Amino acid sequence: MLSLVLRRVLAVVPALLGLALAAAVVAALAGPGWTQALGAALAALPATLALVLPALALGTGLGALLGVMGGAGAVLGWVGPAMPGFLLAAVFAATLAKAPVLLGLAALALPAAAQATTLAGRARAGAEDTVLLAARGRGMDGSALLWRLALPLGLSAAMGGLRSAVAGTVTAAVAVENLSGTGFSGAGRLFVEAARAGDAGMAVAALAGLCGLAVLLGALGRALHGWIDPRARMA
Amino acid sequence: MHEPAGTDPHWRDGPWQKAGQRLTAHRPAAAGLTVLAALMLAVAAGLVAGGGPVGAALAAGHQSLSFALLAGLGGAALGLLWGGAAVALGERAERMMMTPAAALTGLPLALALPLAGGLLGPERGLAPMAVVAALIAAPAVAVIARDELRALLRREFLSAVQAAGIPNGRRLRRHILPNTVLPLAAAAWTALPRALMAESLASLLGLGLPEGVTGWGTAIGAAARAGDAVALAGPALLLALTLWALHGVGDGMRLAFTASTPGGRR
Amino acid sequence: MSRPDDRAPLRVEGLSLLTSRDILLDRLSFAIEAGEVLALSGGAGAGKTLLLRALAGLAPKGVTVLGDIHIRGRRLLVTQDGALDPFRTLGAQFAELLSRQSGLDERTALRRAAEALERFQVPAAARRLALHPHELGEAMRWRAALALAMAAEPALLLADAPAAALDPTQRVRLLSDLAAWTREAGTALLLAGRPQADPIRSGLARSNLADRRLVLAQGRLEVPPAEPTPAPSPAEPAPSGPPVLSVRDLRVAFPLGRNWRGEERWLTVVDGLSIELAEGETLALLGETGSGKSVLARAILRLVPPVGGQVTWLGTDLAAAPPETMRRARRDLQILFPDPLAAFDPLMTIGAQLAETLESLHPSRSPANSAARLADALEEVGLPAAVLDLHPGALLPAEAARAGLARALLPEPRLLVCDEPAATLDGSERADFLALLQAIRRRRRLALLYATQDAAEGLRIGRRALVLLLGRIVESADSAILTAGARHPYSRALIAAAGLAPPALHGDPPSPLRPPTGCALRLRCPLAHDGCAQVPPTLDPVAPGHRVACHVAQDDAQNDAQVGGKAP
Incomplete structure (x- = not known):
């Protein structure tokens, strides 16, 4: 597992360096205080990570489970496309001003869960007459089948779509940080405030930080995918 | 030998009709088409009638939808060009053009629109914003378009066309291009929701549509900041x-x- | 009540499967004794899979099962795709199944797993247990799936078209190993399969795959009628005259990109092949998947660009031919594709595509004339003229095959290259199509190049045959000589598998990316000796008109000649 993580992370190092370089160049061109801009962007990233990571983990895990169980889970997948994270964040901010952290998490986790539900449900339906039938033919029954085979299948499918889920969640995190009052002060807030002020150096540095975060999370997601599903370990 | 003109009443239907039937047989697609048509009518009617919160939401829809359509079409065209050129220019060019496209699809690209909105300042025009939104939507379209074109070029009937001694120009015109229409339309369509999402997010942050132009995102952002659930309901829905x-x-x-699902298969 | 039937592992009485609208299977009754192998065949959609699922207690939702299924002991179903758990190693899957079913501990389970794989001739079985299913080749995955099922010691094994996608050489070997084991273990085995991949054929005494055979048709079980052995084609005189088609040292290879040292890597598919074909001659190309027969067929028509060698048609070198000459040659050279439906443009009607072919290859014809020609062409292949107005999507596989034949015949070719033209058909449809092809060939005096996996079919259709292995010819002789006594172990295996006798090759075909040194077959060959690893054998005559590329066969032939020389 550790070597897999290392391999995946090392594979994205050039991309991360490229992002850092681009941010440094733009910040240096924009003004003299470019080291502070980069430093501020880096310092703001952990707050965003603390918002994105649990939301993704929770959303993907629960979504995959709902997807393979079918029934009520299918409804979540069905309405999923109608509720991008930024829209949920706005709705929560306007209606329930209490508990912004929890609501922010929910706004990010729900779309991820909806996508995972759809992918996992499709994977289960596709495996019904192949892998799952073969396992039943060998005498595997209800709950063992769900936990040992159907759920890993669903999780694997959900992890396969993790790249777009990561990008969507990071995007939505920017909206959450900006709509939830003073609850969060991460890279998303930094980015929007700099953009509003027309501070190109800071805005690009923050955006590069967010992109780097997405790349890193994508790499970790691929490593986790490979850990769950040996078929995804290659390459 | 069975009768080809058998009991199936649709046996004469062409592949285009069949593709349409397959599309409308997918329930979300049929519902989606109905909803889109109804929305277009409602937005048009709202512009005429105006007034009230519903009228305002519909008017905002006019701005959002026009922008999404413009940027989406631009993004689709750009993406198709990108994917098509990659396939046409040979293997090495394809790798060089598609690797960045694939890498871009994993980034929170939609944030480039608020960045552009901020840097262009409050007097930003619609056109540059639409160009940025088109650029945001293009890479994903390019990736899908390339995959579809590759799959098409591997299909056996192109070998059969070659065995019939049909020259390359005619092969492209009569056989390859018509068969790209439907898969590329599917690829291009993905640019529309992408452009609409990017615009709504940017407008919600106050960095999207220029000031004075109110889209759904603008209205939602204002209502959210004001904590006004009633004003939010219309545009959000x-x-x-x-x-x-x-x-x-x-x-x-x-x-x-x-x-x-190759076209025309039963 | 102690009929002998009562102890049978499977006894079915009056089994019907119904949906709310249809009767899918209608009052089936049969039994399988312990250690018996019952082959169940039937066309696509006859309900074989459904029956097996019902017998395993896994009927799909919405299907009502009526009647009695008596099963004594444990039953196991091996599904059509032979799927294994993708997340666990083979060893873990054996351990899990055996501990659940028989309470074995892990060490015993792993030992039994290795033994089970060895019964299917898996070399170094214990090492394979650490692999995941996706790391196995298709053939090895099937061996593992069947070994897993048999290791659980079922009283009844239901196998749904096992290994149907494998080459006959591997499939027949696998099925004979399975049948031998179930007989020994007293397991009742129900083998389903398409008629094409029929595990038993009447009239073939050599085959001992199945003890009994039933056919599922229109929802009922039937005892199959004695199958008429295909009439031997009338002996034709060897065509004389100069060759019309001549292929010299043809090489086809695909670039694989560069390795880390910047050297180009190539996948060689056809490796220096030479063929000659006279007017009206029929030549079969035999070989397993990956032997290069299909690429050879396409390279002759320049549908795949060769990287070396010559293809000469009536004295014209096609590799260097300008477009106009090539187009004239295409009139004479036509091809049938393995999936005829996919070989038609889905957006154009059959008529438009036929007309386009005719227009392209015979541009001078008048419209009225060409319309009549299209109708004639369809009539010749037994299709009504109404097919001209249809799109390919409206055709059944059998109709598509005939339409493809009609298109190939339109320009009045002199050579028809066939690349598994009946691959999508089975049973009587296949037989009808091949009979039609033969009749048309005789009537038009066409030369035929017929590539197929099925050695029996190839030898019936071709007067002469070439056996291909990894892009090279390993044996070439008249079909009659090959049928009576092929010399190359690989040819013998192909012919044995076509007759459903277990072929004597072991292991899987080597990867074309890393072919073995010396003879390409040596790792699978029962006769291989040390010398086979040194030098690749050349294709040399062992008898008049019979050439073989095999060290052992050539030595044998030499010894025969010496003995024969001394005798008188």
């Missing part, structure tokens, strides 16, 4: 409905038109 419909139709097109 309409935006959600539109996104859902666009996704439903896109999903249906992918299932009905793309290489996994």
